[in-house]
Amino acid sequence: NATPESFKSENDEAQKRASEMQLWWDEAIARKMNIPDGYHNVAVLLVKWADNLDELGTREETEELRDIFKYQFHYETQIVELNVASKPQHQLNRHLSAFVEKHDGPHNLMIVYYTGHGIYREDGKYLQLSAYVNIFFSPISCGLVKEACANWNKAEEVLRDDEVEGDVLTILDTCFSSNLAKSGREDVRTYELLSACGFDSITEGPGENSFTRALIDALKELLEKYKDGSFTTFHLNQQILLNPARRSTPSQLWYRLRHHERHIRLAPLQPAQNRLRKPSLPRPPRGYLTLRFALRDDTLNQQQIEFLTQKLSDAFKNKALVGLHRIDWLGIKPARSTHFGRAALALYACAQWKKFLNKRRQEKKE
Structure with missing residues (x-):
């Protein structure tokens, strides 16, 4: 008889196969059609609380994570700190808006990371970010101060806006971060949430058992495994789950804009001059053609994908006739x-x- 554990194992294997097939397809179709593979630009915004408010003491891990993205992935990175000089909500809104304005683009990826306290407010159905457990109490001033908190759902709207063209990955190292997953809507781009814990769950603070520590270790391990190649957010989450320190608080990967089953791909960027060698794609597409191929099997191996991408690219050699930009892998489902x-x-x-x-x-x- 099937058990929840066996079902989860089968589901994990299916997701792993799907992620591998996406990687094979993306790399093969880019090669066959002579189009850019992966993102043209990737930027990372790391959000934390100012040190005098930061009850958890997140600076060390945040800076280490920044250095991984900056020096090993060659992503543009920025750390911003929230304080109470003005309303933290306004600060967070401003930082995210400026980040999107600067880094959005049809071939770009924007990564937003937050570390600090979090609590899910059932009355308002939103995730509240805060500097310390008691939002009215400052461990420094030992008195009442302006509320050191912000509504993540409000701030996140700029990332989910219809005008945004780039893919988005949010990484939330905070308690109750998976409670956000209920509000996904459809879109043609990819927006994923990597949360430190599951529904109604809490997570460890900075230290050897923290989510950010496991994230840093997983990124290093995947860089070593894939070298200059790419891996998906599914691979990243799986690597974090393999960390013994995180067994009791498994991280979760969610789609925030549900339309397809594509995962975001991460890979070290080449120097800017190398990224410009292949012709960049023209303006964003205005339409998407959906076809359905009835196949003998519910999976494809790498050789079959190489064959398919070759034949499809041959069929569309005259790309100008139909204005073809690319052919994306959106998933394969059992009949x-x-x-x-x-x-x-x-x-x-x-x-x-x-x-x-x-x-x-x-x-x-x-």
Whole structure:
């Protein structure tokens, strides 16, 4: 009998296969169609509280994570600190708006990381970011101060806005960060949330058992494994889950704009001059053509994907005729077996069995 554990294991394996197929497709189609592979630019915004408010003491891990993205992935990075000189909500809104304005683009990825306290407010259905557990109490001044908190759902709207063209990855190292996953909507771009813990759960603060520590270690390990190649956010989350320190508080990966099953791909960027060698894509597409291929199997191996991408790229050599920009992998799903289909299959099997038995009887008579 199937158990929840066996179902989860099968689901994990299916997601792993899907992620591998996406990687094979993306790399092959870019090569065959001579279009840029991966993102043209990637920028990272790391958000923390000012040191005099930061009850958790997140500076060391935040700076180490920044250095990984900056020096090993060659992403543009920036750390911003929230304080109470003005409303933290206004500061967070301003930082995110400026970040999107500067780094948005159809071939870009924007990563937003937050570390600090968080609490899910059931009354307002939003995730509240805060500098310390008691938002009215400052460990420095030992008195009442302006509320050191901000509504993440409000601030996040700039990342989810229809005008945004780039992909987005938010990484939230805070308690209750998965409670956000309920509000996804459809879009053609990819927006994922990597949260430190599951629904209604809390997570460890900075230290050897923290989510950020596991994230840093996972990024280093995947860089070593894939070298200059790419890996998906699914691979990243799986690597974090393998960390023994995180077994009791597993991280979660969610789609924030649900339209397809594409994962964001991470890879070290080449120097800027190398990224400009291949012709950049023209203006963003105005339409998407959806086709459905009925296949024999519910998975494809790398050789089959190489064959498909080659044939499709050959078929669209005259890209200007239809204005083709690219061919994206959106996923492969098992075909649904209807009651009629199962009944027909059973009847066919019975007929074949009867045919076999009749043949055996005939052979015995002879």
